[in-house]
Amino acid sequence: MKNNSTVAVIGLGSMGYGIAQSIVRSGHAVHGYDVNEAAMTKLASEGGQAGALADIASTLDIVLVCVLNAAQTESVLFGGPTPLVPTLSKNTVVIACATVPPEFARTMDAKCMEHDVAYLDAPMSGGSIKAANGQLTYMASGSSEAFDMAKPALDASAQTVFRLGDTAGAGSAMKAVNQMLAGVHIAAMAEAITFGMTQGVEPAKFLEIISQCAGTSWMLENRAPHVVAGDYTAHSTVDIWPKDLGIVMDIAHASKFSAPLTAAALQQFIAASGSGLGLEDDAAVAKVYARNAGLTLP
């Protein structure tokens, strides 16, 4: 393995930018791309490399794709007049980080394989702060060659890499399961913290007590403080959830799997987004409950 890899990070949003920074810090050459040119300029000023993607595609060891969804991932890899993957060299690995249906990951893997490009199905978890600190968790699956080739980027950006199997799709499946639970737990926190208010339980007392009881969850302990503080600065936005729980429900439907709690949580996030809260922190789903019950949150 080379000590200095050449990496393209495509998608410089809150997650991708942090990943790119972490890979720069590890001493690799990082070319960053985004529709937002300001993000590209900023990365170039912080140690990133310049250069049009088409010009450097054949020199890349790793292409890390950190965009919103399956459609954008496919567009990055195979869209446009000159699709990217056919221009990559045979020793390149694509690391696909978006939350996508497992079947989509398998399709992308097969299409990359046609061009002798390796594919790692590697959705992640952890949020923008962990991305910037190189402490993400990846739920990854793919061939051992794909893992080996991806190692420099994973080492630079991850605290934990779960290896979930040797074929694409298993990583995305586990990510879907995790997102189902995470989304339901955020909505459940919002439902319970506002229900408590109707019974005279103040949000701060709710957090103090419930975090020590059987009713606690990782998401409750992470998000309830935002409600208690009345601070909805977005660490992860409301709008993530109509997307991710929508993917989960689509997969579930295709598998004829009935998921009533996930369906209920999805509706609450859609209501949050529909009432103008889409870009707030996802704890703002509590505002839907508060509004429906005539409560005033902190």
Place this chain on the structure above:
Amino acid sequence: MKNNSTVAVIGLGSMGYGIAQSIVRSGHAVHGYDVNEAAMTKLASEGGQAGALADIASTLDIVLVCVLNAAQTESVLFGGPTPLVPTLSKNTVVIACATVPPEFARTMDAKCMEHDVAYLDAPMSGGSIKAANGQLTYMASGSSEAFDMAKPALDASAQTVFRLGDTAGAGSAMKAVNQMLAGVHIAAMAEAITFGMTQGVEPAKFLEIISQCAGTSWMLENRAPHVVAGDYTAHSTVDIWPKDLGIVMDIAHASKFSAPLTAAALQQFIAASGSGLGLEDDAAVAKVYARNAGLTLP
């Protein structure tokens, strides 16, 4: 405070029996009562005291009521031809442990006060094993006198006593909030572990990975192992949840609070109970999901 209190424990089910044992171990005189005479006989053989309740009522320092619900609690305290509370001495405290509506706790407190009997609204959390080990958590509220008088029994049976205020109702309110979350999280675990199976994620792998991810919860880590092991020996039964989430929904409805996730979870537990799983461990709600999706659980 006396070193040796005289305590009646009324209701010797999985929780009450363990509480009675813990109080016996602490050196207090414990009279145990239950409609199941075998439980009374067993307790008497393990250090408990014999004697009809009517005969010893006036000698009691503490009456701990550990029955199923509000109706049974009221029946114990004020039902029958010779209601109990009027026969208690003025220095007696009632510790009421069932999950009940906060308004019911306030009513019981007022009725006990008419007879100069103290009342501690003290629903608990922790399960039968913690009850037997004296490691329960109480979510309690009441006057400081009620807490003082209850101290010998709480010290003997609790790891943690949350003091939630000086009036009855606050303890029951927090318990309702905790049960809302606990019930939703058990159903969410069941929904996610079976959804994962449709995507090729084995239950054991689900538990291994998700317990380290943002999708985890206290209930997931406690109950998912039962599904993985295929062991539905009841630690806490399915039938607890139609009762407790029913109480939560009743309180919510009375407060005009819309609780869609709780409603969805309640339906899954009703389906579990209705299909004959009521006396199995509550993790058996996963069987409803598995049946609906044609899956075979471990």
